[in-house]
Amino acid sequence: MLNKKLWISAISILRSRSHFSSTLSPKLKIFRVFSCSYHVSEPRVYTRFDDRFVGKYGFSKKNLCSQVSTLSINKCWNCNTVALSKPFLACESCRSVQPVDPSVDYFQIFGLEKIYGIDDTHLESKYKNWQKKLHPDLVHSKSEKEKEYAAEQSARVIDAYRTLQKPLLRAMYLLQLEGIHVDEEKTVSEPELLAEMMEFREAVEEAGSPQALEQIQCQVLEKMEVWSKYFENAFKNRNFDDAISSTQRMTYYHRINEEIIKKL
Known part of the structure; x- marks a missing residue:
């Protein structure tokens, strides 16, 4: 039956080096496995690991399936081609400009590591390459939808370029990504x-x-x-x-x- 639920509950302590742990990492051990549930009509597996595993490997303390469920597959709105990589600003298949994805930050747009000391050697050339694909003048004969997408994407790439190019703006943007607002008008009383x-x-x-x-x-x-x-x-x-x-x-x-x- 589709609505039938199969509940598998297991609580175990694995302290010895098992074959499973050695395949993950020579030093990795699975410490606790809590209740794992599987719903026939909605196939998801929920597994929670010890905090030491979570912290070491960069996962959040939420169960792992919560991260998997947030993953989305980007498809071209025009031809339905699946995006093979990020950032997906324009479709490589039909060349249609895509809508802005807010989850893509300025560093990702230019294929840069999210750090202050970036290598900006190819920043200008990448900017020009994006504009060759996104500039509104290139879609003047396309639909109103795509014209809007092009205007938004082009403006965002311009802002990203100017932000990453200037040290002060880049610093403030990095803090912004951390949820920190810097008041530019605040007076330093020194x-x-x-x-x-x-x-x-x-x-x-x-x-x-x-x-x-x-x-x-x-x-x-x-x-x-x-x-x-x-x-x-x-x-x-x-x-x-x-x-x-x-x-x-x-x-x-x-x-x-x-x-x-x-x-x-």
């Missing part, structure tokens, strides 16, 4: 930093030549680089308080640099 900012602004105002401005800019960018390194280390160690503090200081130097660029 007399030494505020005094330094005043000195930089006065120097920019008094600079009488492009060469003088470039010298000031060099100093500002050096300061920016120092705090970028502080952010990178703090974020890597998940010290978010220091990471936020670093971005706030980077914001000050970024604004000074913008003032210099306007005068050059």
Whole structure:
């Protein structure tokens, strides 16, 4: 019967190295197996492992099937071709632009690791390749649906490119992915930093030549680089308080640099 449920309950402690554990990892042991249920009309298996297994292998503490059930298969809305990889922004089969998938972050769009110190060597070329597939001008004769998809995808790729290209924006975006909002307008109440900012602004105002401005800019960018390194280390160690503090200081130097660029 479809509605018949088969319940298999087993509680066991496996302390010796069994054939099953050795196939997973030389050091891996299965510590507890709780009730596993199987429903004939809805074939899912629920298994929960010891927290040491969960933590070591990067799974959440929810049962493993909860992660499996969240997996979705992306298909082209136009030709139903299954996407073989992410990000699925455009169909390789019929070349139709796909709707925006919010689960795809900016790093995934450009095939980059989700870290601060990215290798941006090919960032511009990847950006141009995406625009060759997504730009709204390419779908001017297509349906209104695809025109909307193209406008959204193209705008998102532009934003992703600009965000990853600039150290400050990249830092703030990484924090955003962690659910942390950085208030750019928040004032840092450190007399030494505020005094330094005043000195930089006065120097920019008094600079009488492009060469003088470039010298000031060099100093500002050096300061920016120092705090970028502080952010990178703090974020890597998940010290978010220091990471936020670093971005706030980077914001000050970024604004000074913008003032210099306007005068050059």
